[in-house]
Amino acid sequence: MIQLENLHKSYGTGSTEHEVLHDINLTIESGEVFGILGSSGAGKSTLVRCINLLEQPTSGRVLINGFDVTNVQGRQLASLRSQVGMIFQNFSLFQQRTVLKNVTFALEIAGVAAPKRIERARYLLNLVGLEGFENRYPSQLSGGQQQRVAIARALANNPSILLCDEATSALDSTTTASILDLLHRINQELGVTLIIITHSLSVARNICDRIAMIDNGRIVEIGDTEELLSHPHSDILKTLVHNATIENHRHKDISSHDSVIRQDKLAIEDSLIREAQ
Numbered sequence: 001m002i003q004l005e006n007l008h009k010s011y012g013t014g015s016t017e018h019e020v021l022h023d024i025n026l027t028i029e030s031g032e033v034f035g036i037l038g039s040s041g042a043g044k045s046t047l048v049r050c051i052n053l054l055e056q057p058t059s060g061r062v063l064i065n066g067f068d069v070t071n072v073q074g075r076q077l078a079s080l081r082s083q084v085g086m087i088f089q090n091f092s093l094f095q096q097r098t099v100l101k102n103v104t105f106a107l108e109i110a111g112v113a114a115p116k117r118i119e120r121a122r123y124l125l126n127l128v129g130l131e132g133f134e135n136r137y138p139s140q141l142s143g144g145q146q147q148r149v150a151i152a153r154a155l156a157n158n159p160s161i162l163l164c165d166e167a168t169s170a171l172d173s174t175t176t177a178s179i180l181d182l183l184h185r186i187n188q189e190l191g192v193t194l195i196i197i198t199h200s201l202s203v204a205r206n207i208c209d210r211i212a213m214i215d216n217g218r219i220v221e222i223g224d225t226e227e228l229l230s231h232p233h234s235d236i237l238k239t240l241v242h243n244a245t246i247e248n249h250r251h252k253d254i255s256s257h258d259s260v261i262r263q264d265k266l267a268i269e270d271s272l273i274r275e276a277q
């Protein structure tokens with residue numbers, strides 16, 4: 001379980017200090033898929049980076065499984081980081097390392113012997129559907145494949161929590177669906193708690209059990225995904241849902257227009273064939 005209590009985060013000091021997270025209170029259950037929705041600059045990444053202490057909260061507490069980790073350092077911080085994996089929009093792979101060596105990296109740092117870390121990396125590459133890609137370099141992979149490597153790498157230490165910061169934002173819709181399927185499987189089969197940062201309602205709807213809507217560093221709504229998206233209360237979520245509905249209609253219009261054109265083409269081809277016979 002992850003608990004954030006009265007969490008504040010400011011950047012800068014003195015006259016440049018500005019608070020970007022204001023009094024965040026949030027509990028995420030173990031095994032949950034929890035979405036953090038919000039527009040650009042709302043504070044989503046900062047919030048999630050406070051969970052693995054990539055950002056140090058200015059005040060308040062972060063508790064993981066009841067243990068206050070807010071001020072841990074040294075070995076305890078390393079241990080926290082190994083419990084909490086993270087993936088990013090731009091994959092952030094090591095370009096000079098092969099796929100296999102990307103996945104074994106954290107295990108090398110942890111001092112795991114070579115045969116064991118290779119065995120674990122092969123298991124994870126199999127899990128993410130990349131068996132046979134061990135010796136490729138990131139530049140030889142598609143975006144979706146790179147994100148699969150990043151997921152395998154993030155799981156190397158067997159974390160109980162995986163933070164996904166806009167993990168599908170750089171991918172097309174088909175690849176997004178396959179990565180969300182993989183994340184869903186990781187949640188279901190390995191029991192990993194997922195925290196999904198997204199600005200996409202369809203990503204939230206596809207995978208998240210609950211979502212929190214963040215606006216200007218504050219949680220303005222939180223609840224069951226379907227419930228919240230069907231009955232949004234805050235203006236910001238109402239606008240997001242409204243815009244997504246318009247976008248959806250536009251896609252349907254375009255695809256039905258495309259299908260009319262396709263049917264017209266088939267009819268023309270049909271009559272040309274008949275004429276030729």
Ligand SMILES: Nc1ncnc2c1ncn2[C@@H]1O[C@H](COP(=O)(O)OP(=O)(O)OP(=O)(O)O)[C@@H](O)[C@H]1O
Pocket residue numbers: 011012020038039040041042043044045046047
């Ligand atoms: N290292 C930093 N130093 C100073 N200000 C920062 C820093 N990181 C983020 N901010 C500011 O904090 C606010 C929240 O940023 P954050 O990246 O958390 O938002 P976000 O919701 O994740 O945005 P996006 O969707 O665009 O990534 C923004 O105003 C941003 O400019």
